[in-house]
Amino acid sequence: MKCVKIMIALFLLLILAGCSNDEAVVNRVINQNNVDQVIDQLIEQTETENNSTNLEIEPSNQSKGDMEKWNASAEKSENEVSDVDYDLTKMSSDMVYAMVYQMVFESDEYVGKTFRLEGKYYTIYYDLTKKYYHYCLIEDALACCSQGIEFVWGDGSHVYPDEYPQEGTKIVVQGTFETYKEDGDDYLYCRLKDATMEIVNE
Template sequence: MYKSIIAFFLLLLFTTSTFAKENSSNADIDLTRMSSTMVYSMVYQMVTDPQKYVGKRIKMKGAFSSYFDEEANQRFFGCVIKDALACCSQGLAFELAKPRKFPSEYPSEGTSITIIGTFEFEKVEDGIGFPIIKDAKMFR
């Protein structure tokens, strides 16, 4: 079960991958105002050293992604961002503050979205875990 969850978040790191009307002052880190190179670097840093960012409000723009883990019987959602050359991607999982019905109330895969929420590190087992944006709002 945990292998599938971790595999999804690793997939977000290397997957393919941008619109919202939310005040940037609501975010500690607004990735929507950075160059694609800076965004890629910041998300990479968040994934590799998540403890620095726990509790920060993050705003990001990217492509909607989802994954259903059959073992855990749970769907996970992600926001994926391409780098400047569009050859590599970084992504973060997110969990909406107000749950929606999937798939009818979610965008289709690859649709450009913006999310804003609180960065957390979800521990799965033995200190292993993944970064996730919790209490998120999602905009197209």
């Protein structure tokens, strides 16, 4: 699935992030192997810490099986907020980065699930639709590369910029994952709808 607006935002943010090696950044974002390695390492670490051996998945595809195994564990996490399916605020930055990657590129698996995530607020204006789109961006552990999820605050009636925080403000967003299409556009986009947004005081 393609989330064009997200990729545009990520591209702009990657330029602003000033990573020292552009080719390495691009490879980090689009190379599934990097995500698979993070997932493999964190699943192994979680299983060791929790002595959890009761999850049995039959992966026909190793990386997909690993993600399903992690999903099963995440949904049952003791630290999870009770009214969400996935509480990404309790995970390491690398795991959150990998999870958001999965949400964007395997979006059908997460439609209707509720997510809670922490990141930085950014917005982008899209000329073709004449609209502002709002994102919660999560950096990886090296603070070099970012993955972002679009969100709609409440019913979408909040006024930008008057009611929104400054770009770069740390926020927590919680909402229901959905995919959608814009009028006259064949691309499938993804976002958190009916989202709440809290500013994190540091």
